[in-house]
Amino acid sequence: MPSGAEQVDWSAVRFLLIDMDGVLFRGSRRLEGADGLLPWLERGGIEYRLLTNNSTASPERNAEMLAAMGIRAPVGSIFTSSLATAMDLTESGTRGPVYVIGEAGLHQALTEAGMEISTAAEGVTAVVAGLDRGVTYDRLRTACLALESGAEFVATNADTSLPVEEGLAPGAGALQAAITATTGIRPRVIGKPQPRMLELAMAAMGAEVEQTAMLGDRLDTDIAAAAALDMTALLVLTGVSTRVDIAGSPAKPTAVFEDLPELMRAWEAALR
Numbered sequence: 001m002p003s004g005a006e007q008v009d010w011s012a013v014r015f016l017l018i019d020m021d022g023v024l025f026r027g028s029r030r031l032e033g034a035d036g037l038l039p040w041l042e043r044g045g046i047e048y049r050l051l052t053n054n055s056t057a058s059p060e061r062n063a064e065m066l067a068a069m070g071i072r073a074p075v076g077s078i079f080t081s082s083l084a085t086a087m088d089l090t091e092s093g094t095r096g097p098v099y100v101i102g103e104a105g106l107h108q109a110l111t112e113a114g115m116e117i118s119t120a121a122e123g124v125t126a127v128v129a130g131l132d133r134g135v136t137y138d139r140l141r142t143a144c145l146a147l148e149s150g151a152e153f154v155a156t157n158a159d160t161s162l163p164v165e166e167g168l169a170p171g172a173g174a175l176q177a178a179i180t181a182t183t184g185i186r187p188r189v190i191g192k193p194q195p196r197m198l199e200l201a202m203a204a205m206g207a208e209v210e211q212t213a214m215l216g217d218r219l220d221t222d223i224a225a226a227a228a229l230d231m232t233a234l235l236v237l238t239g240v241s242t243r244v245d246i247a248g249s250p251a252k253p254t255a256v257f258e259d260l261p262e263l264m265r266a267w268e269a270a271l272r
């Protein structure tokens, strides 16, 4: 049984922010209902963005990965932390050049936003850091020197670790920690659990918070970010967080669903 579904003002929800891992798929396995969700939203006139903290892959690459699992998502519906960061820098008037610790997805997002990417510390207005699996001491050194010269420090996301087959590998936050340890400067973080990513995704759709819901599988990221904005927060139990975790979580979901089919049934029943 869903809990809290009656707490949701379903008729007000016109926009949905959807976390991907643990909601649409787990590992490389598509979760039940994930192939039907996006067409179902489209039929209902609900606009959506698929959110990912992963800054390394482009929206095109994300769409290909979803397609390989049988989930057809328009490239324009993918909202990565790299896109959010580029949008944030544009909105806050950062003109560049920027120095980047990051992979193709971040370089592409910044370049498409018209940012010049520098290869040296001199004249850099912002250091933008995401996950970079090819980072070198020299690159970290340049990032630190740019910050010491007054550049602002912006992070796509601050996930400290990255699950890999053999265990946990350093995440974007672990690389940023090296820079912070050197300079004493902490980054402004865009990705979840910071609400900034949700605000930017709403701005990209022209959505107001009262018309928007966040759908995710993690209390400490998806639900925390939504709760910080007083946004309707829908938790599905197909990923990381469990029903037991809710009691100990400072951020509470508005409603909880076993899986996507249960969510869609509750939503449909409420609108009938």
Ligand SMILES: [Mg+2]
Pocket: 019, 020, 021, 022, 023, 216, 217, 218, 239
């Ligand atoms: Mg997730």
